[in-house]
Amino acid sequence: MSAPKEHDALAFPTSLYDHALRLLRDSPGGVPPRHGWFLHQEPATGEGPLSREDARNAVGEALAPLPDDPVTLHHRFVRLGIRDRHSRPVRSAVAELPLPAGQWGAARSLGRRLARTGTTVPAVAAGIALLARFGEPEDVPCLSVLGLFREFTGPAVDALDVLDRRSAAVVWLTVHARRDELQPLVRALRTGNRPAVRTELVAFPASSRSVGSAAARRIAEASRLPELLDRHPFDTDLLARAGRLLVRMGSSRGEPTDLLDYCDALGVYDSVVTRAGLLPPTLDNAAMLLSLALDLSSGTGVLLNWPPGRRAALLESLGRLLDEPRWAAAGAAASGAEQRFRADWIRRTGRQPFKRPATSGGLRIEVVAGDPADREPVETRIIVDGRPVVPAVFGRGPAHSPEYLLDNGLLRAGTEPREVQLAKAHCTEGCCGALYVTVRRDADQVVWENWRRPQTVPGSHGPAPELPAHRFDASAYDAETARAEDDRPWSWPARTTARLIKAGLVEKPELLSRWDARRGWIGTGFDDPDTTVVTFLYVPGPAAGRPERAEESVQFRWVVPDDGTPPRAQAAAALRRLAEEDPKSYARVCGGSRERAEELGFPWPDSTR
Template identity: 75%
Template sequence: MSAQEERNALTAPTALYDQALSLLREFPDGVPPRRGYSRPRKTAVGKDPLPREEARSAIREALSPLPDDPAALHRRFERLGIQDRHRYLIGFTVAGLPLPADQVDAARALGRRLVRTGATASTVIAGIALLGRLGEPEDVPYLSVLGLLRDLTGPVINALDILDRRSAAVVWLAVYARSDELRPFVHALWTGARQAVHPELVALSTSPRFVSSAVARRIAEASRLPDLLDRHPSDTDLLARAGRLLVRMGCSRDEPTDLLAYRDALRVYDGVVGRAGLLPPTLDNAAMLLSLALDLSSGTGVLLDWPPGRRAVLLESLGRLLAEPRWAVAGATASTADQRRRADWIRRTGQQPFKRRATPDGFRVEVVAGDPADREPVEARVLVDGRPVVPAVFGRGRAHSPDHLLDEGRLRAGAEPREVQLAEAYCTEGCCGALYVTIRRDADQVVWENWRQNMPGSREPAPELPAYRFDASAYDREIARAETDCSWSWRARTVARLIKAGLIEEPDVLSRWDASRYWISSGFDDPDTAVVTFWYVPGMVSGSPERADSPLQFRWVIRDDGTPPEAQAAAALRRLAEEDPKSYARVCGGSRERAEELGFSWPDGA
């Protein structure tokens, strides 16, 4: 070995695995910190990054044929301009790399060497992807430690999801779960304190503030929830927690795909529903069981791979249980406004998931209001042949509300084709996409066709959907029924819907004040209020709007006064017709400058 080679050997960079292990040992009890570890990223000097397609081709060239050792792969990556910034492309390329049977053992051995000795993210990720395909149980501890480095967490979890779901969930929770309330549970998981997992799980809050659908799934996977239920069959606290985790996984406000990705969902449903009779008839438990029933009847739970008839059996069991007198009085002791609101929701919604309403051609619209304690949204779920369309093909957000789809008549079929947005991503369409369908009338049929998914940044092709044809008369009856059905609605929401209907029928009620209708519904922070918002542009009624590009938005809050919703809505519409709403509504949008220019106060803190 030359002197230069000796110096290179002495100054060889530390393997990323060794770096992660050293960082882990510095923390008390060897438990990683929340968000894992960051490490300095090295930027290639004097080299412009390769465009995506060139990088993909270069990665294929570097991997064909697979080298014998990590150093050779590192040299190829350097020569071809492949950098750490290409780590996700590397993972996808390796995942699709053809591997003849006689190369499998060599590829596995290379993957292990890359994972254990690789010093750059690019080469280590190639190893992670190889072990995701070919790894064995002995590789799991190495991958778990590497997953604590933030720029490797995603690829490691993808690999561990194939090799060992529990380990993937533990790493996911350690790095991604940001709530302090979860740290004792993560500590028990990471240290292998098996006896502590059960009590820490029972102690966890499953409030949406702390537990999203993804967190709920990973908690269930990490704790081996079905096994815990089997070991503690009489623990009603654990049983209730398991039910709440299922509810959170199916939450449409987050990602409905989490419930579908949870491999043990059927076992947990069986365990919870099969033992639900052991639960005390509290308001919390009644709401949890009703939420499960709603999901099993028209939500994401329908889409699980159920054995024939099993889902119907579980629904019937829940229906019988919740009809028992002891459950019927679960909300009788409600003392706070939140508890009374929840008890009212149970009374309104209690029979909905158990009604077997047959519809011709299998088309149905089910409006579902979720548990108000969780601030669940109201959805207009479209079902074809009993299966909810939105979560079946669009895993990034819930179905739109009835305010959007029904109150505006968007699902009605006319002679002219109409493209309708059925769902939008929980962030925004511009971020993560939306689901569209074109609806048209064709003689005695209504056709849903030309499905379109706008999914920016998605690496997977959107699922293709066929055209659906429905009997037009039956379709019209179902839309009319859904549009007029208020059984799901609470008083303030009904007031808002009636005000909106009145303004749609008579738009000049607002236009006479140079105003136009905007969002009208119940209040999010206070569901016992109806909220009317409108835009104001001076001169709109005369046809000469002044600075139409700078409107002001106003908000009028109407508190439920206990009188019939029809009377409250009629009174609100009369006031809108007789008094300028700008005199009693408050500015809530636009710009401070424009508000002050027109003589209105800008809201504090806005």
């Protein structure tokens, strides 16, 4: 493999499509390796002579007018300095290229020739981008093969999503399904072994640690889930797996677009809920059905394009089923701390989605604790005019916790406008943004206005539209926020204990400051939610007015197990201990400056534990 000296892009001796076909033939069983293949491109040492914006402009110049053959476009790319690393500007420029309907046939023909005969990344990227706009079903096999190169997976899947969702999903899973337990299913999908697809579909674990929202959608699409459900109407294992995939797609920890982009979502919801009476009343099945109900009541599932009355009918059906004695007793035999905690969650949450049906107007606030087995967050779901706000207009992370929004009174409306952060991205606000709204009182109304969010929304290539202001009747608004602040059936003892300890330290910060400590995060244990966790930062000297090296603090973590007494008593005991004993004597170092911790004589935590 070589490249002429005057070429910046790395040219293969044969087309990349033929290269992929040869690799596929040489793969055991015709199944490519996990992650697909990487092309050996030029070193990515920066943008080179062209910035990304300059490259985009250059691609536009190369495509105007649209050339008749791939060779002409290749020469233009070389002359204008378009390199392998500029494949993204190539795709963007092709997507925005204005082409009248009379040129669509020529553009399609050029796209096919570039995809099949192109020997450089920019040429093939241009071909895939043209087929994304003008491709037809006959282009599916070529796009499916090219998508196995990691450099082309994203654009090929985007193009296939328009032409053949199943093929798009198979390519996506081939490259992105990295967990070992998913590989037998991927192999069955690639070989077209339908009996094996059903077998492997129900065999792998569907927990959030194995399957995220994107993988759940692609698995459902690739396996033709509605067809399987119709073919096996009494297969309870398959039915439970279908419900579990819907739960994963609607997870607050995932992307709402995964559920909203699943074209068969309404049909699968219908199949799962109407046949749910066939399922054995196990703890797993009860948790799955309750999670579906929570989603249909106040989660992303509300945003699907439901026929009038259908969502309410499915919710009512789930409510009747889960109220039956055999389902109400599903967690009675739970063993082990994690299963018992999950059974307690079902008892606390079981009737919540059926109490207050969504209305078409006004404000509704629902604190929802998701399935603890999936590490689902506790979030403050805000429903305006019947639609959950955060997944509808943000979609990069769940709504904030009630401790943040409600315990701090942030949703209360005063005469002074207050900007409130309703949610932030899973990663960080600095990476993918946050959702803000300004809340103010205007006479007998409360106004939400001046929304702030990222300039784009997930699943959309265009700019995010401006969000309208919302006006609420002030008395109804005040009543709803007060109800939400006082309504705590969702909480469990350790979480209530944590809230009371935090409130006590806010009221009396001297309980920690006397020990040269200040309050950190207080909540429940991630791995053991039945424990309360208190963290604090330690810097010697502030109590005496002489802080030493404040920038080198040491973080401590104190775990308070649930002793079975009422949360108020546990919190009071914890606050007394903080008042009487230096917490550094019973808490453990968990972060901060390692050098400072060891200098002060505190052992650094063993990372292997």
